[in-house]
Amino acid sequence: MKKLALALAVAMAIPLSAQAWTPEKDVNVIVAYKAGSGTDTGARxxxxxxxxxxxxxxxxNNLPGADGKIGWTRLVKSKADGYTIGYINLPTFTTLANEKNAAFKVTQIAPIANHLTETGVVVVRADSKWQSLKELVAEAQKNDKLRCSTNGVKASNHTAAQLLAQSANFKYKAVPYGGTADQLMALRQGEVDFSCAKIADVAKLVEGDKPVLRILGVFDTKRLEAYPNVPTLGELGYYDQWYGSARAIVAPAGVPADVLEYWVNTFKKVLNDPAVKEAHEKGGLTIDFKDDKQLGELIKSQDVFAREVISKLY
Structure with missing residues (x-):
């Protein structure tokens, strides 16, 4: 009894703010894209x-619309108590945050952990007449009416198309859709001529006995190990740097330090679990864990990229 009384006395003597925070109720996770999108699939x-x-x-909580603005505006305005966290896509988040009269700022989020990093690719239908990216570009240079589906105005895949078009010196018609799943469906249905997306979004569509899409080029400095026959854009004389998308977990800025620490440690443990990595690989996803400090640096670099590179593409 004396030991129990002593333990209770010690516990009561510790200030509430010094006690480790853990969630006592369910947690809301804001995803700024529709259910079934690439972001939503990874998040779920x-x-x-x-x-x-x-x-x-x-x-x-799927809050799609306005290329991510609706969901991310809700995220930054949510109560910073640990019970609402969210997903951001880079560089789309920083691109939109740098727009004139933007609804949110980079400083309104607190980094927790990076989840996935995915390389961009150029794709056409499997039955397309263009067998190579060189052929597609040659056609586009002669005909500025080729249509490319995107996941939204100034969203990540729109930026990829801009990088390709400007580095290859052609014009095209960008057709925005509600998300990556919709833009790829538009390509599959023949509504557009080509698309730029991320490798994880198209992997199941370009493989198997009856692929429906074909990869023509990779936004990277080296060929992807899984697709050694697909050239990089740089090899062909076009954009010669890596480009893709990072999908990361963040909280509203102002979240208490102990709450932020809890989420950082939790996702560090989960994302480094071998069983979790295996589950992702079965789903065609490869984890690219970065802790809160590393993610913070990534966000800063993507903020610079948005101002110095992306701003000149549109």
Whole structure:
């Protein structure tokens, strides 16, 4: 009894602010794209696995629209208490944050962890007449009416198309859709001529006995290990740097230090779990974990990229 009384006295003597924070109720996770999109698929997989770690439900709130602005505006304005976190896509988030009269700023989020980093690719239908990126570019240079589906105005895949077009010296018609899933469906249905997307979004569509899409080029400085026959854009004389998208977990700025520490440690543990990595690989995803400090540096670099590179593409 004396030991119990002493333990209680010690616990009561510790200030509430010094006690480790853990969620006592379910957590909302804001995803700024529709259910079934590439971002949503990755987020749902991760949050399902995270639920097992924390013992609370991670409830996905899909708030699509305006190329991500609706969801991310809600995210930065949410109460910074640890019960609302969200997903951002880079560089789309920083691109939109740098627009005139932007609804949110980079400083309104607190980095937690990077989840995925995916390389961009150029794709056409599997039955397309263009067998190579050189052929597609040659056609585009002669005919500025080729149509390219994107995942939204100034969204990540639109930026990829701009990088290709400007480095290859051609014009095209960008056709925005509600997200990557929709833009790829438009390509599959023949509504557009080509698309730029991320490798994880197209992997299942370019493989198997009856592929529906074909990869023509990769936005990287070296060929992808899984697709050694697909050239990089740089090899062909076009954009010669890596370009793709990072998908990361953040909280509203102002979240208490102990709450932020909890989420950083939780996602570090989950994303480094071999079983979690295996589950992602089965889903065609490869984890690229970065902690809060590394993610913070990535966000800063993408903010610079948005101002110095992307701003000149539109």
């Amino acid at each position: 997989l991760l949050m399902t696995l995270t639920e097992k770690e924390i013992g609370k439900a991670m409830i996905i």
